[in-house]
Amino acid sequence: MCHWKSPRAIRHIRANTPASVRAATRAALATRRERRRLEALMQLDGVSVPMASAVLTLLWPERYGVIDIRVWQVLHALGGVEGNPGGRGFTFAHWSRFLALLRGFSKRLGVSARAVERALFAAHRARQSGTLYAVGNRFRPEAR
Known part of the structure; x- marks a missing residue:
């Protein structure tokens, strides 16, 4: 899963011991507080907000759904989130807002949060122009 989400971080992730992975996972499973869940997983080497969300x-x-550049850019272009238009360097505040939106759509549509996130990801892919990480490149709903 870690290799799928962030192949560049894999050498850092491999530095974690099985015991540290178990401890972080147990801590994330043991709490109902979103911040604590995220922070427990982020104690591991190579795990940032997107990886923890995965x-x-x-x-x-x-x-839950995976927070990532594509999904964030769609939500930003549609006015669902403010700030960080490029969709990088996510914080707990970004993730918390993202979760609230996903869960709201999930409830209204009667689907999982993951299904909502995947639909947003697909919408970005269908309308993306240029290179994903290019400076100034943003999702534009009207593109294509």
Whole structure:
């Protein structure tokens, strides 16, 4: 899963011991507080907000989706989130807002949070122009 989400971070992730991975996972599973869940996973080497969100999505796809550049750019272009138009360097505040939106759409549509996130990801891919990480490149709903 880590290799899928962030192949560049894999050498850092491999530096974690099995015991540290178990401890972080146990801590994330043991709390109901979102911040603590995220922070528990981020104690691991190579795990930032997007990777931690991927782990939580793997565990609970009904409640979580993976925060990433594509999904954030769609939400930003549609006015769902403010700030960070490029969709990089996510903080807990970004993730918390993202989760609130996903869960709201999930409830209204009767689908999992993961399904909402995947639909947003697909919308970005269908309308992306240029290179994903290019400076100034943003999702534009009207593109294509």
